[in-house]
Amino acid sequence: MLFNTPQFFWFFAIFFVLYNFVFTSHKKQLWLLLASSLVFYGAWNYAFIPLLVFSALSDYVIAGFVERNNHDPVTKKRWLMLSIFINLSVLGIFKYSNFVLQSTQDFIGLFGVDAHISTLSIILPVGISFYTFQSMSYTIDVYRGNMKAHRGFLTFLSALSFFPQLVAGPILRAQHILPQLDNLPIPTMANIRNGLMLIMLGLIKKTMADMMAGPASSAFDATTPISSLDAWVGALAFSAQIYGDFSGYTDIAIGIALLMGFHIPINFNLPYFSSSPVDFWRRWHISLSSWLRDYLYISVGGNRNGNRTRNVFITMLLGGLWHGAAWTFVIWGAWHGFIISVTHWLTYSAIGRWVDARNNWLVRIFKVLVTFYLVVIGWVFFRATGFDNAWTMLTQMHMSTGVEASASSLVVLGLVVTGLVFMHLIDWLNIRFGSALNERSWLMWPILVVGFSLFLVVGDPGHDFIYFQF
Known part of the structure; x- marks a missing residue:
């Protein structure tokens, strides 16, 4: 669903009315925002949604363990490395697998070996590079003591899936978007x-x-x-x-x-x-x-x-x-x-x-x-x-x-x-x-x-x- 299409115009018009005039409580607005963001993202391919949720859940849980182990630097760092490993693995599998396979085949070919390495049928999830960096930086910020681990998964998932910037940025910092979601702003004229x-x-x-x-x-x-x-x-x-x-x-x-x-x-x-x-x-x-x-x-x-x-x-x-x-x-x-x-x-x-x-x-x-x-x-x-x-x-x-x-x-x-x-x-x-x-x-x-x-x-x-x- 592209911003410059009639489909998005009607999608956002309906969302705007519901968000500002129908669902007036904080919890209902947050649920509406999350649901709308997932519908927006799913318009490309609903199969991508579980991966987005997995990325959010991984860093939400790991950041909590990072904060709880502030007294133990070794364990704290291990949790951080797990977050980095998971995020880079997800990015690597979906974005770089075929690049590595093709590059390996080309390199072997330099020595006269006719290698036939099959590539994988992987569809690149829209926006994966953006939300992976956004999710990973949250855990790094908690590790560095720049912010506290957030207690609400609904809010955190809403931040990571925030549809205006989900598929092509800007890459938002957790310190910037989470406080706004905790106290949903009211738009002025x-x-x-x-x-x-x-x-x-x-x-x-x-x-x-x-x-x-x-x-x-x-x-x-x-x-x-x-x-x-x-x-x-x-x-x-x-x-x-x-x-x-x-x-x-x-x-x-x-x-x-x-x-x-x-x-x-x-x-x-x-x-x-x-x-x-x-x-x-x-x-x-x-x-x-x-x-x-x-x-x-x-x-x-x-x-x-x-x-x-x-x-x-x-x-x-x-x-x-x-x-x-x-x-x-x-x-x-x-x-x-x-x-x-x-x-x-x-x-x-x-x-x-x-x-x-x-x-x-x-x-x-x-x-x-x-x-x-x-x-x-x-x-x-x-x-x-x-x-x-x-x-x-x-x-x-x-x-x-x-x-x-x-x-x-x-x-x-x-x-x-x-x-x-x-x-x-x-x-x-x-x-x-x-x-x-x-x-x-x-x-x-x-x-x-x-x-x-x-x-x-x-x-x-x-x-x-x-x-x-x-």
């Missing part, structure tokens, strides 16, 4: 106006992202050589597509939660305006980058003992693998680990100090453009169907292919760049003026009516969101 605005912006960005899919596919799926300009158009189009698609989904998720009175942290903050790769990861998929920092990077050593470069590289490699069971995602993660490490080195080098001393607007624009270029190179691996496809795209982007670009390619390039800038512009306007606009309901309601009307006319509902595959 300001919440509703702000929520509708975010939903409208998200739908607009999703519509624009879908328009970018065509130029991106034309370049990446080309069976014959294309011009350098067309290759760049394809890479830039995918950069725009993935931003509009994922940030659009996040806006809709945050907006839906606001209609219920819940507050979900932002997941994007104008990422293509970043001045360095480090800055990019402070602005892109913020819930994942902060999760990797707090639960992986720090756990493997962080900045201690001069091992920052190694630990950054490990973190980004695994972050790439989290996105998908393919070597292209591993390379994408390695690329970001490399450019982040180089950024750290440059920051403390003579070059970095020289640049910082001349940090005027021209230097800042230059840093933004260089960072964007590096990010686009990474997106080539992210989008490519394989290493050969990525290499072909990169060589066509940077070397003459002997193919002349058509005049229409310049038009498409202009449209892609315009779309990319426009999506960031509406985000900037919302950040800068959203609160002030919300206070002027006489102006905001007409904007919402026009925005949703445009989506109904121009939008093509039903296209999957890219991050659903993760």
Whole structure:
């Protein structure tokens, strides 16, 4: 059940009426929220529900044992390791089994052995990467003493299955969502106006992202050589597509939660305006980058003992693998680990100090453009169907292919760049003026009516969101 479909509109409309006007007690609202979340999740495949419940039950029980063994560090750590083992095993079986089998077969084939390893008929449960990380981090937080183990399984399961963010994030921390479920918030008119605005912006960005899919596919799926300009158009189009698609989904998720009175942290903050790769990861998929920092990077050593470069590289490699069971995602993660490490080195080098001393607007624009270029190179691996496809795209982007670009390619390039800038512009306007606009309901309601009307006319509902595959 996609956010951008009539089915979800009716699903949420019925839920909204029942939640706010029929089921008024805390317990009834909580049961309704849980039931609705499971129906929403089951719309993809009801067979996935037991796995979600199992993940929640495992960490709910284990976190309780972790807390009860605070006096015994050894036993306490064993319970934590059990949680990590269960969560990573579930993720590994459902997401990475066939990747490991195929990679093993390919490796054996390097030695001339014709191995035939059968792959498994496993369907990847929607959102498994998101709710597994969310569930596991709860137990880690209890282990670290950052929070108390929660006593209500109904509330904990409702947190893990919270339908606005269940299938593609943001990855919520237990400390953030559980207190809201313990004291269910009542949506204000300001919440509703702000929520509708975010939903409208998200739908607009999703519509624009879908328009970018065509130029991106034309370049990446080309069976014959294309011009350098067309290759760049394809890479830039995918950069725009993935931003509009994922940030659009996040806006809709945050907006839906606001209609219920819940507050979900932002997941994007104008990422293509970043001045360095480090800055990019402070602005892109913020819930994942902060999760990797707090639960992986720090756990493997962080900045201690001069091992920052190694630990950054490990973190980004695994972050790439989290996105998908393919070597292209591993390379994408390695690329970001490399450019982040180089950024750290440059920051403390003579070059970095020289640049910082001349940090005027021209230097800042230059840093933004260089960072964007590096990010686009990474997106080539992210989008490519394989290493050969990525290499072909990169060589066509940077070397003459002997193919002349058509005049229409310049038009498409202009449209892609315009779309990319426009999506960031509406985000900037919302950040800068959203609160002030919300206070002027006489102006905001007409904007919402026009925005949703445009989506109904121009939008093509039903296209999957890219991050659903993760």
